[in-house]
Amino acid sequence: MMKMNKLFTAAFAAVLAVLSIVGLSACTSTSGTTGSNSSESQSASKSQKIQVVASFYPMADFAQKIGGDHVEVENLCPAGTEPHEWEPSPADIKAIESARVFVYNGADMEGWVDDALASANVTGTVVCASDGIDLRVADHDHDADEADPHEHAGEHDPHVWLAPENAKKEAENIKDALVKADPDNASDYEANYEKWAREFDDLDSEFASRLSQTSGKTIVVSHEAFGYLCDAYGLTQEPITGMDAEGEPDAKTMAEIVQFVRDNNVKVIFSEDLVSPKIAQQIAEETGASCKVLNPIEGLEQDELDAGEDYFSVMRDNLDELVGALNQQ
Structure with missing residues (x-):
């Protein structure tokens, strides 16, 4: 009888061990399924955007x-x-x-x-x-269309x-x-x-508040991007090139801009991000002005995006630059 009891106990322990293994497997399987569903849920959530x-x-x-x-x-x-x-x-x-x-x-x-x-x-x-916005007509008299066939030639x-x-x-x-x-x-x-x-x-x-208090009202910019801003706040822009940011002026236009800078006591020539500042720097050197950046926000560099810059932060940087430049006139 004692021997039978020992055999029964051993068999019962074996059954418990098997059940434990099955239970662990079931738990593992359930956990794996939950993880899979979570991943699928996240993917589905993204696809629903x-x-x-x-x-x-x-x-x-x-x-x-x-x-x-x-x-x-x-x-x-x-x-x-x-x-x-x-x-x-x-x-x-x-x-x-x-x-x-x-x-x-x-x-x-x-x-x-x-x-x-x-x-x-x-x-x-x-x-x-831009639907519903009163559009400015492009100033093609200032564009370098004949010198550069790629120059922006749109109506607005x-x-x-x-x-x-x-x-x-x-x-x-x-x-x-x-x-x-x-x-x-x-x-x-x-x-x-x-x-x-x-x-x-x-x-x-x-x-409106800060620009209304500046002593000067004229800016020289690398390309004709700031017309709406100037119209809104009573400023005048003198662009080095037309609507195309990568256009280049001919010698006659360059001479006219240099004279304009001198006649209007302009102390800052504005270049911009994403294009070469070479022409703006050349005019600055010829007139004794400094060369700074005014961003038309046509695109940001990756490091700017990574730093959390956006339309509002760049526009406020532009405002600071404008106020500083205009108060030197």
Whole structure:
């Protein structure tokens, strides 16, 4: 009997051991399944975001601000790239075709857009952000069209976003497009827009207040990008080149600009990010002026993006530079 009891006990222990192994396996299997579901859930959550494709940086920045957590924004124009002469690749066209929302500035900024939209199979919402803005006519008398056939030859000045109230209108147009594409989250888009609209208004007030107090009102800039900003705040711009940031003036134009700088007591020549400062530096050297940077916010460098710079921070940097330069006149 004692022997049988020992055998029974040993058998019972063996059964318990097997059950324990099975239980551990089940737990491991369940844990693995949970992890897989979590990963799939995260992937599904990302795929549920509204895919927004933007033509260049300001459009991407505004779309992200209005879309918030509901959007995944792709900026077609790479960081650090000057967008005036940039054109999309076949992969970029495919991205536009698959987007739920495609945002572009318009006003003759993206010369490739009309052909792209005509040839591509675009099924999402397309928004021209500058719709409804009173556009400036481009000053082609100052452009170097004959010297440079690539010089911007559009009818309008496209740099509307450099006046904060225009940027606010562009944000509103983007908001309307997101509401149309994703009505389930309309209230969030409306709330985000209202928040940023107040930021644009505050920025406009800062520019108006500080620029109204400067002793000078004339700026010399590397290309004709600041017309809307100057119109909004009573300034005058003298551009070294026309609308194309990479154009170069001929000798006659250079001489005229040098004389303009001397006649108007201009102490700062503004170059910009993304293009060579060579011409601006040359004029500065000939006139005894200094050369500084005024950013048209056509694109940011990767290190600026990594540092958290955006439209508002760069515009405030621009305001500081403008006030400093104008108070030297």
